[in-house]
Amino acid sequence: GESVGLHLPTLSVQEGDNSIINCAYSNSASDYFIWYKQESGKGPQFIIDIRSNMDKRQGQRVTVLLNKTVKHLSLQIAATQPGDSAVYFCAEQGAQKLVFGQGTRLTINP
Amino acid sequence: DGGITQSPKYLFRKEGQNVTLSCEQNLNHDAMYWYRQDPGQGLRLIYYSQIVNDFQKGDIAEGYSVSREKKESFPLTVTSAQKNPTAFYLCASRPSGGSQPQHFGDGTRLSIL
Numbered sequence: 001g002e003s004v005g006l007h008l009p010t011l012s013v014q015e016g017d018n019s020i021i022n023c024a025y026s027n028s029a030s031d032y033f034i035w036y037k038q039e040s041g042k043g044p045q046f047i048i049d050i051r052s053n054m055d056k057r058q059g060q061r062v063t064v065l066l067n068k069t070v071k072h073l074s075l076q077i078a079a080t081q082p083g084d085s086a087v088y089f090c091a092e093q094g095a096q097k098l099v100f101g102q103g104t105r106l107t108i109n110p
Numbered sequence: 111d112g113g114i115t116q117s118p119k120y121l122f123r124k125e126g127q128n129v130t131l132s133c134e135q136n137l138n139h140d141a142m143y144w145y146r147q148d149p150g151q152g153l154r155l156i157y158y159s160q161i162v163n164d165f166q167k168g169d170i171a172e173g174y175s176v177s178r179e180k181k182e183s184f185p186l187t188v189t190s191a192q193k194n195p196t197a198f199y200l201c202a203s204r205p206s207g208g209s210q211p212q213h214f215g216d217g218t219r220l221s222i223l
Contacts, residue, residue, distance in 0.1 A: 032209040043114075043200050043214035044153070051209055089152060096160070097143070097168065098202075098212055100152040 012107045019077040021104045023090035028071060032093040035064060035075045037086045038103070044089060047075070082108050113137065114215035116201050121220045123188065123195060131186045131218045133201035139213075140206035142184035146170060147198040147217075156199075159184055160206060188220060196221050 013019045025033070031052040036044035050057045050064045050073070057064050063076040077084055087103040114135045123129045135142065141160045145153040155168030159178040173192025178184055188195045198219050202212040
């Protein structure tokens with residue numbers, strides 16, 4: 001079956017540094033991936049997505065990289081700010097449902 | 111503003127009681143979803159609906175029921191058969207077709223009295 005996993009449950013970075021959150025997926029037929037940010041007590045918020053015909057996509061301060069060879073994607077956050085503290089989920093959009101990873105909690109140190 | 115509204119934000123259930131969680135969207139999305147999130151965990155799919163008057167079981171449908179009588183509404187009932195209902199419940203919606211992300215409401219936290 002499909003599964004999406006994250007390499008690290010927690011990540012702590014200094015304010016102003018870049019953050020990299022990794023995710024592995026198992027279904028080589030997957031063609032659409034999404035990163036979400038979830039703050040405490042709130043629903044997941046869409047950050048950025050990428051289709052399998054792309055290797056990289058950039059947004060405002062965020063970049064998603066997709067490596068189909070090793071079935072890995074990453075979320076890079078530039079110049080991490082206190083407001084970036086949250087749990088980050090990668091998700092794979094299958095034919096009918098999203099498959100979520102367990103999430104990585106990002107903590108920002110002042 | 112367009113969005114997804116879940117209510118109530120907090121809900122308490124007594125033993126043997128059914129409770130219904132509301133989810134309304136004004137995004138004109140065809141598909142709607144219900145997820146359960148336990149502390150420190152990812153999201154697990156309970157039920158989903160891709161069109162009015164039709165819905166399918168997700169990965170953990172036992173003890174739950176849904177209806178989809180209107181495009182904008184997808185209520186979830188947590189029945190007494192669900193023995194461990196304490197969790198954070200999230201509703202989502204997305205347009206049908208193509209690669210489109212799901213958009214989420216801000217959840218309902220259900221606890222047992």
